[in-house]
Amino acid sequence: MKISSLWRGALLSATLLLAQPSAAQRTPVDMYGDLFRTVQTERIFPDGKTFVDAVPKRAPEAIMEDYRRTTPHGEALRAFILANFAVPGINDRDAASLRRHIQTLWPTLVRQPEAVKPGSSTLPMDAPYVVPGGRFREIYYWDSYFTMLGLAVDGQQPLIESMLADFTATIERYGHIPNGMRSYYLGRSQPPFFALMLDLSKDSDAALAARRLAALRSEHAYWMKGANCLDASGACARVVRMPNGALLNRYWDDIPQARDESYAEDVATAAEDQSRPAEVLYRHLRAGAESGWDFSSRWLDDPKRLSTIRTTDIVPVDLNSLMLIMEDSIVRRCAEVKDSACVTEFTRLATQRRDALNRYFWVAREGRYADWDRIAKKPTPRLSAATLYPLFAGAASAKQAQAVGETVRRDLLAVGGLRTTTLRTGQQWDTPNGWAPLQWIAIAGLERSGQPALARDIAQRWLGTVTAAYVETGKMLEKYDVEERKPGGGGEYPTQDGFGWTNGVASAIMAKYPGL
Known part of the structure; x- marks a missing residue:
């Protein structure tokens, strides 16, 4: 009976230990706390999944230390995020990938x-x-x-x-x-x-x-x-x-008339200059x-x-x-x-x-x-x-x-x-x-x-x-x-x-x- 109780206690302790996330398994809210909540509630990115998939460019602790010191909001917060994270579809490309x-x-x-x-x-x-x-x-x-x-x-x-x-x-x-x-x-x-x-x-x-x-x-x-x-x-x-x-x-250009692809624009430009025939202006525009x-x-x-x-x-x-x-x-x-x-x-x-x-x-x-x-x-x-x-x-x-x-x-x-x-x-x-x-x-x-x-x-x-x-x-x-x-x-x-x-x-x- 005593052995069984001890065994159950050991299993419970092991289960609790395994349930604790390692540093590599912590979620964004665990790691970034107030920063996370501000980014999401201010909708810095329209899709809530964007920030949680971002990859930090340096240690999360260092990022949080800078955030607590400056507490940016709005555009300043977005700039802070882009400076400190590779955000999917926004700034996660690099020069090395340009040729590819x-x-x-x-x-x-x-x-x-x-x-x-x-x-x-x-x-x-x-x-x-x-x-x-x-x-x-x-x-x-x-x-x-x-x-x-x-x-x-x-x-x-x-x-x-x-x-x-x-x-x-x-x-x-x-x-x-x-x-x-x-x-x-x-x-x-x-x-x-x-x-x-x-x-x-x-x-x-x-x-x-x-x-x-x-x-x-x-x-x-x-x-x-x-x-x-x-x-x-x-x-x-x-x-x-x-x-x-x-x-x-x-x-x-062999054709002295408004360009087909910019017809309204050319007619409006010609209306601004009454000193010469529209056909002359159209020729200059076409040229x-x-x-x-x-x-x-x-x-x-x-x-x-x-x-x-x-x-x-x-x-x-x-x-x-x-x-x-x-x-x-x-x-x-x-x-x-x-x-x-x-x-x-x-x-x-x-x-x-x-x-x-x-x-x-x-x-x-x-x-x-x-x-x-x-x-x-x-x-x-x-x-x-x-x-x-x-x-x-x-x-x-x-x-x-x-x-x-x-x-x-x-x-x-x-x-x-x-x-x-x-x-x-x-x-x-x-x-x-x-x-x-x-x-x-x-x-x-x-x-x-x-x-x-x-x-x-x-x-x-x-x-x-x-x-x-x-x-x-x-x-x-x-x-x-x-x-x-x-x-x-x-x-x-x-x-x-x-x-x-x-x-x-x-x-x-x-x-x-x-x-x-």
């Missing part, structure tokens, strides 16, 4: 070719392609080059080849690559990166190379066809005659869309008023740098097939354009390349990240490139990367926004011109911004505020996530600078 995240995004952005349904605005595509993401449900021209940079380093070469097949077929079908693959984009193109896309191909088939060269020459002809209708005004379509007779290019910089103080007389836009009066430094790259590419590809007449013709065109870039766009006293105002017949006063395009194209001398680098470091470099311009206007292609393609143009241009330290600095700052936003939001965004390292703003629509060219440039930077 991008690689998992590619399949979500791939679209397969489908038959175009009657009445749809979709243009036909023949092979798989990558879309930017968000509201951009179709492939876009200049976005795709920067997307391809990432595909190239992330083992997605078949997608590069299929997108090149799509773009080659598109040029054969329409004579150019539209802004995007929609019928309402057919009146315009975008910054011409097809020549650079071709350099990413690994397909060495001679027949395919000949077909691609023919498409590249067709694209050049599209941009230059205005040369046949020049009159006393000195401009027609996308061609402008410079004071010395050189033929350069501007942005344009701004062709530039990819829609919109920016680069194109505005009054940086605060979109209705003062006059894009077609500006001869852009970035466009003409890209046309130089196109002409140099045609020379190289024609030389490979021993087409001497083509080599002679395009060598002449490239030489003329290179000379004109340095005659009209270079502002020595300010250490920058500018756009050219064809009405005022002088460089524009706006400093922008486009100043780096001649470096990217190999058109700048070592002295010019060094001066541009100093200007960039002084006026365009922000804590989170390269500013787009120096003016704060509310337009999305102005400060404080930074954009992935412009970061890459700067990085590659500075590297090419012998300034690797500044190139790496821009890469590090930009990647830090992208990473910070990814850790906070779990998203890759279309644009970023490089002054406060947060999602960018401005423009005609909310900031989009996805995002093709941000993914591509981030991957390319991480591949170029391992461990950055």
Whole structure:
């Protein structure tokens, strides 16, 4: 009887001991007490399960000691939690996972070719392609080059080849690559990166190379066809005659009406300016869309008023740098097939354009390349990240490139990367926004011109911004505020996530600078 009682007592003691939670088994309310109750009752996180699944970044006792000393509430409490815990779905991502995240995004952005349904605005595509993401449900021209940079380093070469097949077929079908693959984009193109896309191909088939060269020459002809209708005004379509007779290019759109995709916005903008016909304003707006910089103080007389836009009066430094790259590419590809007449013709065109870039766009006293105002017949006063395009194209001398680098470091470099311009206007292609393609143009241009330290600095700052936003939001965004390292703003629509060219440039930077 006595033994039985002793046995029962031992069992009871063992049961009570086992019921006591070890340090590793304590629940959040056990560990965090008042902090737990405050977080839950103030609904710092809408779902009550969020905080209880959080992982402390340091010892719970140390966290509680700091909490009791400060007793934060509201936003201060949320900040305290995010500083001390990895909270699921909020701040539990890290920089190391960024590359993996991008690689998992590619399949979500791939679209397969489908038959175009009657009445749809979709243009036909023949092979798989990558879309930017968000509201951009179709492939876009200049976005795709920067997307391809990432595909190239992330083992997605078949997608590069299929997108090149799509773009080659598109040029054969329409004579150019539209802004995007929609019928309402057919009146315009975008910054011409097809020549650079071709350099990413690994397909060495001679027949395919000949077909691609023919498409590249067709694209050049599209941009230059205005040369046949020049009159006393000195401009027609996308061609402008410079004071010395050189033929350069501007942005344009063949359709002088409000943009289908921004109809209400364009009509409202036109209503603000009664001094010129609405069709003239619509053409400037459409040309701004062709530039990819829609919109920016680069194109505005009054940086605060979109209705003062006059894009077609500006001869852009970035466009003409890209046309130089196109002409140099045609020379190289024609030389490979021993087409001497083509080599002679395009060598002449490239030489003329290179000379004109340095005659009209270079502002020595300010250490920058500018756009050219064809009405005022002088460089524009706006400093922008486009100043780096001649470096990217190999058109700048070592002295010019060094001066541009100093200007960039002084006026365009922000804590989170390269500013787009120096003016704060509310337009999305102005400060404080930074954009992935412009970061890459700067990085590659500075590297090419012998300034690797500044190139790496821009890469590090930009990647830090992208990473910070990814850790906070779990998203890759279309644009970023490089002054406060947060999602960018401005423009005609909310900031989009996805995002093709941000993914591509981030991957390319991480591949170029391992461990950055």
